Amino acid sequence: MSLRSAWCGNIEKNMNDSVANSPARSKPNFSDVHLRKRYRAELRFKSYGIAAIAAALAMLAILLSSIVSTGLSAFFQTEIALDVQLDRSVLDPSDTADSEFLAKANYRKLVRDALRAEFPEVSSRRDTRDLAKIVSSGADFTLRRFVADNLELIGTTQTLWFKSSADIDQLNKGAILRDVPENDRRVSDNQIAWFDALAEADRTRTSFNSTFLTSGDSREPEQAGVLGAIVGSALTLLVTLVLSFPVGVMAAVYLQEFAPKNRWTDLIEVNINNLAAVPSIVFGLLGLAVFLNFFGLPRSAPIVGGFVLALMTLPTVIIAARAALSSVPPSIREAALGVGASPLQTVSHHVLPLAMPGILTGTIIGMARALGETAPLLMIGMVAFIVDIPSGFTDPATALPVQVYLWADAPERAFVERTSAAIIVLLAFLVLMNLAAVLLRRKFERRW
């Protein structure tokens, strides 16, 4: 006797004889309760997904906003206007207009004189020193450059804008608090009074801090910039790219297309995958031992940094390239072989162009990781205090993440905002690189 269930009556119409006569075969559960359970489960799953995305976006927003809020102020610099008397007797008594002679003139005196002219009541030695400290020590060089460019103005009085000292700058930005007792403060009460007086008289302003992007590192925060680090990073990454891209792609092509599949190639593949996970500081130690100690390459140079980072990026490039190559459908290879193309022609004319988008994406990901790596560069000495902008691959240099690390350690208050600003520059670089990756992918993308 067949057991026919009573529910879902209209499905019974589709049962044929053989099914009806066999022992009971259950039908799917079409009840309302079951349906609602499924809908609820799907809704729950979707909400988990949305919650995960929301959490990730929230963390990203918090990260970005904290960095930007701290670092944005570093792109602005407080300046003080002073009437400087370009005294001929100090600058060029014999009227020679000799640039070497002019370079050695006592500009500091002129700046101090201008300051004292603003506040003639200042007399004691200590107060005078205090007063001089509200202007940046680089004011001398600013004045020297101005005079060198405007020789005809010697003998006149000019109103010039000078960078304030870092502490005054921080005071103006509110980072140094006024209501703290004087002994705990970096700026004295006098300095605050003088600065406020200047502000009252409209002799202060905040302008864009171009020094940050045009000069190298410095002990004085108001004269410090990231250009040295930017150039150092760029040179290092160039070496990394030139080394890791061709070697990585060719290794991947050989391993994927030509190498026989035996135990040796399996071993190589396992090792490459492992290398991709090795901590980067190990590559730094390797660079120290091999490149610096054994080969004697110059310390702190972009070329050594490039070698070390290339070793680190190589496994990433190889893995990405192999994945891209294996994603090319075998029908393309068969078509090329069928026409009489050699294996090398097949790979270079057909497979490689189709795999390019994937290879480029993997390379850019590797480059972006290399840009942000600090540990291996610290090991090979790129942690030194480099003031000059490097001009070649063998000049000592520093890199952006290392610069961030150095400034994070610096005691001056003004370096706090500059650390965050350097991070903003680093992030801007990363965004640019990813943009380049997207554009290159689109250019190479083909439909098949």
Next chain:
Amino acid sequence: MKGTAKMSEPAGAEAAQTATAAPSTKVRASGVNVHYGDKQALFDVSLDVHENRVTALIGPSGCGKSTFLRCVNRMNDTIPICRVDGLIEIDGQDIYAPEIDVVQLRARIGMVFQKPNPFPKSIYENIAYGPRIHGMARGKADLDEVVESSLRRAGLWEEVKDRLAEPGTGLSGGQQQRLCIARAIAVNPDVILMDEPCSALDPIATARIEELMDELRRNYTIVIVTHSMQQAARVSQRTAFFHLGYLVESGATEMIFTNPEDERTQDYITGRFG
């Protein structure tokens, strides 16, 4: 056919062999055994393929027809676990001899696959690629001429002559397959192998390609693997029936279809199995 000689002379194009002349053997297989690892796919297959004829290989799925076809242009070499034993000769030359250059061999044999696979390049580039890499054209004008004549012979010229720069993958299925045929004949092969070329196409496209095969056989030797017995009966002059890796019977198409010798052949063509 020497492996080291230059491969650029046209072969068979001038041979005005009519259907009535006694056909010579272009491809001869003797005692071919093929193993995929431990599993044997072909058992002692011996077959003669005649020049300027269409030879059809028929049989149920998995009987080894495609395997045999791929042995002729050594495409099975790309499969590491595949082992081919026995003798296959083209124009009397053993193609598995060690001094044979596989790449040049494949330039003498064209292949059209089941699923159309044009290169993801322009239509012009698809056809021009083969002649270019084999040094068959002396300049752009030469190449243009080769492209045009190949497309004309494949019956595709009128449809694509205004859009040669467009990607080959943008054509319809039937057009893509004709493009693949044009690509195969552009290098002027001696033999054209077709592995179920019409199985992915609609009946009208199929009919056009069958017409094409009839025209092509005047200049080329064609071997076609097909699932459709009607197609084999329509286009081929000789037919070979494969079953479970054995070549059961081969002979003139009319004989196979009207008066087969083997019972298995009879069962297959009457639809008892496969």
